[in-house]
Amino acid sequence: MRNIIVGSRQSALALTQTNQTIQLLKEICERNNLPYTFEVKPIVTRGDRILDVTLSKVGGKGLFVKEIEEALLNGQIDMAIHSMKDMPFELPEGLVIGAVPEREDPRDCIVSRGGKLLAELPQGARIGTSSLRRSAQLQASRPDFRIESIRGNIDTRLRKLEEEGFDAILLAAAGLHRMGWKDRITEYLSPDVCLPAVGQGALAIECRSDDSELLDVLSRLNDTATARAVEAERRLLGLLNGGCQVPIGAYARLETAGNADGALVLEGLVASPDGSKLLRESAAGGDPLQVGTDAAEALLSRGAGSLLAEARE
Ligand SMILES: NCc1[nH]cc(CCC(=O)O)c1CC(=O)O
Secondary structure (H helix, E strand, C coil), X not given: CEEEEEEEECCHHHHHHHHHHHHHHHHHHHHHCCCEEEEEEEECCHHHHCCCCCHHHHCCCHHHHHHHHHHHHCCCCCEEEEEHHHCCCCXXXXXXXXXXXXXCCCCEEEEEHHHCCHHHCCCCCEEECCCHHHHHHHHHHCCCCEEECCCCCHHHHHHHHHHCCCCEEEEEHHHHHHHXXXXXXXXXXXXXXXXXXXXXXXXXXXXXXCCHHHHHHHHCCCCHHHHHXXXXXHXXXXXXXXXXXXXXXXXXXECCCCCCCCCEEEEEEEECCCCCCEEEEEEEECCHHHHHHHXXXXXXXXXXXXXXXXXXX
């Protein structure tokens, strides 16, 4: 019998994702007669302590992940469940993504006060989001919206919607689904309107690369279609050097639903921060890395490089 220690940030979403994943792993162990138990170990990261500072100024989203990775490397924990979209492009030596479970809904959504749909929001409506990707795409169709930064975990943002008088906020549907708060969603935004972030809705289960015992268990939770889609999206991100906060979106899906090993269709987007310029390109094919490369090169050949340089200034 081996007790596997699972590190988790303390946010409600992180703990929920961790517990839901452990539940699936427990079922796998039961079905296959595998001798493992799982225990959650909460970890406070630097990213959690400095939410009031602009994250990009203090090291970006990777902050949430870094301390968890240190705990993995020094053996305090054995595995960790991250939101894929918070994963930096490169993993430290000695760690791997052992499984990518089936993806939740990848779309963004709006939660509005009074249940107004996007098209019904008044001229000059105040919209809360801290994501350049979301604000650029929204401003492209509605330059009248006043976009304001909103920080904190999902529960904090939902509270701020009411308390700070926003007309609407933008969130990832996946977080709300996982929390059991689907009924708060006013409207799902189609990827044609708001292309999701790389990896949005997917999870990454990270562990030590030499832990073959655990890797064997995790492999049973891997979802081929999601893993391939995310591989394509992350290749695009890597080629556009999108590690920091830049307006990049990417979403890959199977060309034929159900054919997990078949062709992928990847859409990529790079925007200027104010949404005045949006570049969108797509690529398709069977090799996720090639599809990611093709879409990134198509974007770069249309001037994505200078748009990104503008955003980083
Ligand atoms: N940026 C923070 C973050 N990281 C992961 C999620 C949940 C959605 C997901 O797992 O993709 C969220 C909240 C949000 O963007 O609304």
